[in-house]
Amino acid sequence: MGVWRRLLVFGGVSLRGCGGVRVPLGGSRLVICRRQFSGAESETLKQRRSQIMSRGLPKQKPIEGVKQVIVVASGKGGVGKSTTAVNLALALAANDSSKAVGLLDVDVYGPSIPKMMNLKGNPELSQSNLMRPLLNYGIACMSMGFLVEETAPLVWRGLMVMSAIEKLLRQVDWGQLDYLVVDMPPGTGDVQLSVSQNIPISGAVIVSTPQDIALMDAHKGAEMFRKVHVPVLGLVQNMSVFQCPKCKHKTHIFGADGARRLARTLDLDILGDIPLHLNIREASDTGQPIVFSQPESDEMTPPLWQKGRGTKKPLDESERGE
Numbered sequence: 001m002g003v004w005r006r007l008l009v010f011g012g013v014s015l016r017g018c019g020g021v022r023v024p025l026g027g028s029r030l031v032i033c034r035r036q037f038s039g040a041e042s043e044t045l046k047q048r049r050s051q052i053m054s055r056g057l058p059k060q061k062p063i064e065g066v067k068q069v070i071v072v073a074s075g076k077g078g079v080g081k082s083t084t085a086v087n088l089a090l091a092l093a094a095n096d097s098s099k100a101v102g103l104l105d106v107d108v109y110g111p112s113i114p115k116m117m118n119l120k121g122n123p124e125l126s127q128s129n130l131m132r133p134l135l136n137y138g139i140a141c142m143s144m145g146f147l148v149e150e151t152a153p154l155v156w157r158g159l160m161v162m163s164a165i166e167k168l169l170r171q172v173d174w175g176q177l178d179y180l181v182v183d184m185p186p187g188t189g190d191v192q193l194s195v196s197q198n199i200p201i202s203g204a205v206i207v208s209t210p211q212d213i214a215l216m217d218a219h220k221g222a223e224m225f226r227k228v229h230v231p232v233l234g235l236v237q238n239m240s241v242f243q244c245p246k247c248k249h250k251t252h253i254f255g256a257d258g259a260r261r262l263a264r265t266l267d268l269d270i271l272g273d274i275p276l277h278l279n280i281r282e283a284s285d286t287g288q289p290i291v292f293s294q295p296e297s298d299e300m301t302p303p304l305w306q307k308g309r310g311t312k313k314p315l316d317e318s319e320r321g322e
Helices: 039-055 081-095 158-170 190-198 212-227 258-266 278-285
Strands: 004-010 029-035 066-073 101-105 134-136 139-143 177-183 203-208 232-237 270-273
Touching: 066 081, 066 190, 066 212, 081 101, 081 139, 081 177, 081 203, 081 278, 158 190, 190 212, 203 212, 203 258, 212 232, 212 258, 232 258, 258 270
Parallel strands: 066 177, 066 203, 101 139, 101 177, 203 232, 232 270
Antiparallel strands: 004 029, 134 139
């Protein structure tokens, strides 16, 4: 057959050629031929394929007035992603009072920002018919939770969700912001891809508990951002340890240092190590984020939230396993 390769498939049984293609036929016979291209031809085809695929991708357009966009994401829900996003936004503002910070909630099915930031009401419209964010603790906030009833479920299909995301990205008057923190929904689906491909993102923060199940999805989330060329700033290990308020005994309920091991695997930094503490949960539920309400508490010692410190903490030599 020369440079042509043939794969014969009979019913449910396949004979594999070097192309390795398997085609179930249900009783019929098929001959599939694959041409073996030279190196130059193969490279030309790859370039052509990339050009064709890139035609379908939206061109990234910055959000007007916003200098830097930081997304906070997780592979799995329930790991404290929204709590981290809220306190990160407040910490950025606390570290430098000259910086204007905004908070965008694109988790349309489960918006948490209104409750955590103690905000209610509908956004007003500007003269240019853009929505104005609601403001609390010096942070400009926008969420789907401001546009629907608090207890009303969003029973929407994908196209409606994408339309809502487009409005949250393009029809909000942010004014002038130095940082916009984006609270992403969990997972690696349409919303994550839409946000990543529509706006330039300075970096992504991945939140996970030390539990193996959560880490599996966090790994996928980090790889997704890398595939769409979004820099991953590092991991936040949330609910890392529980300390008994009476005897002070520490228990690693979700496992110990799982996120640190994942960070070594992915060659990333650990940005913060957040304990599982009653004060953090109560502060979030009452709309008094701990960075604002208890800035000097023991729970504020993790580098991610501590006032006056940077948001990145490189792994030391022992944590890198060197």
